[in-house]
Amino acid sequence: MTKLLGISGSLRKASFNTMLLAQAAKSFGGDYTLADLNLPLYDGDIEEKGFPESVQKLHAQMAEADAIIIATPEYNGNISGVLKNALDWVSRIKPAPMADKPVAIMSSTAGRAGGVTALYSLRLCLVAFQPTIVNGPMVAVAGNYAAFDDDGNLKEESYQNAVDGLMEKLKSSI
Numbered sequence: 001m002t003k004l005l006g007i008s009g010s011l012r013k014a015s016f017n018t019m020l021l022a023q024a025a026k027s028f029g030g031d032y033t034l035a036d037l038n039l040p041l042y043d044g045d046i047e048e049k050g051f052p053e054s055v056q057k058l059h060a061q062m063a064e065a066d067a068i069i070i071a072t073p074e075y076n077g078n079i080s081g082v083l084k085n086a087l088d089w090v091s092r093i094k095p096a097p098m099a100d101k102p103v104a105i106m107s108s109t110a111g112r113a114g115g116v117t118a119l120y121s122l123r124l125c126l127v128a129f130q131p132t133i134v135n136g137p138m139v140a141v142a143g144n145y146a147a148f149d150d151d152g153n154l155k156e157e158s159y160q161n162a163v164d165g166l167m168e169k170l171k172s173s174i
Helices: 016-028 044-049 053-064 081-091 116-129 157-172
Strands: 003-008 031-034 067-072 102-108
Touching: 003 016, 003 053, 016 031, 016 067, 016 102, 016 157, 053 081, 067 116, 067 157, 081 116, 102 116, 102 157
Parallel strands: 003 031, 003 067, 067 102
Antiparallel strands: none
């Protein structure tokens, strides 16, 4: 069975980005795991003493996954600090866990643009990892507070179609 790892750039319990990942995982099928990004802030002094267990676990999950989906909110025109911190930690452990691995990125934000700027920033952050980023359809859910129903499902067919299309491309890239 295909192993899919979801990485949400939000720690909030009722995170719209985590909901978006759940919708993508349902569309994708396979064995889905949501990564835990509740990690210590990156600190070289901590690294010198050894990588925290939570960071090692995230690295192992990334390395073992057949494909990865990442969803980020947009904070001040960029990815969340939580996601950036996780990427900074994982980048310190070799080998690179996403090298040549298919990765799909998406966003959900309260704003009208749906996090397009954060998606651009996320692409730049991922360059060092050398993944195979699946291009389009772009999933950028705007007005997230009204985009999901009470069960966490996307309300708009256009958003669900974009998620389904992106997951089909991700599956075909494995």
